Amino acid sequence: MPPGTTSGRTDPGPDEPEPTGPGPTGPTGPNGLNESNGLNESNGPNEPNEPASGVGRRAAVTALALAASSALVPVRPARAATRAGAAKVPKVPANFMWGVATSGFQAEGSFPDSNWTRYAAQKKPGVTDPYKNSVDFRHHYPEDISRARALGVKVFRTSIEWARVEPKRGRRDPAALAYYDDLVRRIRAAGMRPMLTLDHWVVPGWVVDQGGWTNPRTVGDWLDEAAFVVRRYRGMGVIWITFNEASQYLVREFTDEPLTAAQAATMQAALVKTHRAAYDLIHRLDPGAPVSSNVAYGTILNGFMDGVLFDHVTDKLDFVGVDYYYGASLTNTTATNAATGEPWKVDPEPDGLYYVLRNYQRRLPRLPLYVVENGFPTDNGKARADGYTRSQHLRDHIYWLQRAIGDGVKVVGYNYWSLTDNYEWGGYRPRFGLYTVDALTDPKLTRRPTDAVATYRGIIAGRGVPSGYTPVRKPAWCTVEDPSTCLVPTPTPPAQ
Secondary structure (H helix, E strand, C coil): CCCCCCCCCCCCCCCCCCCCCCCCCCCCCCCCCCHHHCCCCCCCCCCCCCCCCCCCCCCCHHHHHHCCCCCCCCCCCCCCCCCCCCCCCCCCCCCCEEEEECCHHHHHCCCCCEHHHHHHHHCCCCCCCCCCCCCCHHHHHHHHHHHHHHHCCCEEEEECCHHHHCCECCECCHHHHHHHHHHHHHHHHCCCEEEEEEECCCCEHHHHHCCHHHCCHHHHHHHHHHHHHHHHHCCCCCEEEEECCHHHHHHHHHHHCCCCHHHHHHHHHHHHHHHHHHHHHHHHHCCCCCEECCEECCHHHHHHHHCCCHHHCHHHCCCEEEECCCCCECCECCCHHHHCCCHHHCCCCCHHHHHHHHHHHHHCCCCCEEEEECCCCEECCECCCCCCCHHHHHHHHHHHHHHHHHCCCCEEEEEEECCECCCCCCCCCEECCCEECCCCCCCCCCCEECCHHHHHHHHHHCCCCCCCCCCCCCCCCCECCCHHHHCCCCCCCCCC
């Protein structure tokens, strides 16, 4: 239902006085992504773009069934054969938005009834560890915000969890609101901008009980909650994300709930309807605030995955949010390990980020791009057999991001996933954190810095990789992201 219509709640509608939220402590900054980064700070809703198709993240067979109704329209590949003498790897702009990312359920601990607390308890497919108290961000967030500030980042991404805010229909938890108010206040007071995700795959238990996204009522309930949250934090420089990786959200629900093919189609349509309505809602309540839904890039299945949400909402995005973890080429098909729950076995292809950014920019040339997630999983913190380190992985990806900027791609920001290790949708074995945490064995949940903490701090201070840097990982041969690499290798000039 539209925001402001009745749903049995006593909350004010979007045009009524908003509830008391955190005060305007800390820097407000521009409300939008600033003009020199590709989106004017006073931007309203975007003008329609040409419909696009594209490329999603997991190589899961179930994803093919889910997206069978979506046509895979080929994308004209980015031209990889830029002349070595013309290729540039410049520093990022001075106002580039460096960030870190996490999500509420994955990190907070002490989590209320939700679809995912139930999946963990029921040991759904892929669940290997109990949720326990995760890394207890709920009580460690002041120190974790300080850690982020010490890195020099300007964006802190997390999620406002519906299941925590409204654990029962129509009853919002004052303690949860006080926690999120203080979280947002501290992020801003630390000189960082909040990037707030409204739905990171988690809904309250009462929404599950009413049928989740297969019940038409959920669309209205979700929008009502979104209106409440946006009213509370409007005017605070928030970058809004509606749905995190909608394609993967659908795949997860399809396999974990589980859903029938017809129910999956209903959920897909509901996500599209909800995002489109939420985009307009947020622009009405928080004018000028940038809004998007980050896509999960997934190699050969990306055209199918983008058909879940992205292709249907290109006129309702203020920037293209890209999550890039894995690439694939004729000599590297290890990305399939991500679909089987062993992402640490994937052989990274950092250059894939370059091709992906170029392709999305070509599809939506009017919009800036933001790397909302990028990170490096290890096997329970152990070193990789090939010796490739978190620092090398980070530098290599930033090199290729800079390379994309040198080619004219309007990349305005980058978030590292994640600040700390967390619950990776079923277990703690994959470790993505800049700070590692022994969630299953350390009662104190001590945050220990990895080698990449100093590396990321240096990258931020230096506006990119060191001058003269070239990637440790050589560009892939014949990558699926750009078939022209089968003929001509992509040059890797030293960074400026």
